[in-house]
Amino acid sequence: MSPQVQREKPPYRQIADHFKQQIVDGKLSPGDSLMSERQIATEWGVSRSTATKALAALRTEGLIAARQGAGTVVSDTRSLHRSVHDRYGTVRRTGRIYSPGQYARITDAALVPAPEDVAAALELASDATAIRRHRVTYNAEDQPLACSTSWFAGDLAEVAPLLLESERIRQGTAAYVEEMIGRQMRQGQDRIAARLATAEELQELALPDPSAVLVTLHTVWDEDDRPLSYEEGIAPPERWTTYDYPISAG
Structure with a gap:
């Protein structure tokens, strides 16, 4: 089932949060490739500009980076500080306290x-x-x-x-x-x-x-x-x- 955009947050932020959570939970590891802007737009049913904005938000947070020949990949997350709020969310979703x-x-x-x-x-x-x-x-x-x-x-x-x-x-x-x-x-x-x-x-x-x-x-x-x-x-x-x-x- 394809993910659905809700209305309580801007669509680009929901998309960015979706990928951020996968990174925090360890479902996406450093070096893993992310969807392209075109793929995100198709998967989420949004415009290319919204997909571009979502990736830009993740890039600003230091979570992803462009790599020649590989497109957009997950960055080294050692520079990511997990707040207490993040840890609670990870435990509720995955049963794990820490990222892999x-x-x-x-x-x-x-x-x-x-x-x-x-x-x-x-x-x-x-x-x-x-x-x-x-x-x-x-x-x-x-x-x-x-x-x-x-x-x-x-x-x-x-x-x-x-x-x-x-x-x-x-x-x-x-x-x-x-x-x-x-x-x-x-x-x-x-x-x-x-x-x-x-x-x-x-x-x-x-x-x-x-x-x-x-x-x-x-x-x-x-x-x-x-x-x-x-x-x-x-x-x-x-x-x-x-x-x-x-x-x-x-």
Whole structure:
């Protein structure tokens, strides 16, 4: 069945998002060829100019490039930073947390006194404990791509004991917590800023000193507006992520 253009987004953006998702999910790998403009126009039932605009959007995001003799191919996606939103989408669609070739090492999993910012984000008492899980994500060449620290209320240690294990949770941390405590994720918020990397981040991400990093503070709430988790994600420089959104008049 041919893909269908919907009306909530411009047609070119829907086409670009379709191919972007295939790249993020690993269905299209670096070096794979994409459809030509003519093929996209025929497959999606749009004009050639719309197909051209879709490919231009992917090219601007660094996802595809022209290669002599091969047409348009998928670029090396190591420069693509996958946001938390991207990871949730990948898990829901494919059951995988990471793109093919990527993996994570859990370097720390412990019950510790909750830092002030964590206690505030999770609405904990000032003397409460919290579960800390720290991970570093790598590509197939064992190059570090990002690091992150997830935080959960300390009282989850009894009902979700795998949070304290230094092993990757197969279905993903968020899905595991949902399953064990019976609360569903309903809302997320990302706060994003740049700063200089700490000494630990320089070492984990193999960065020169000094280096800037992109910091994402991610909070998730359940259906009753209670915080479920809080995460600090660190991405090295020169990695791109893209956010698309409608703009309404008035």
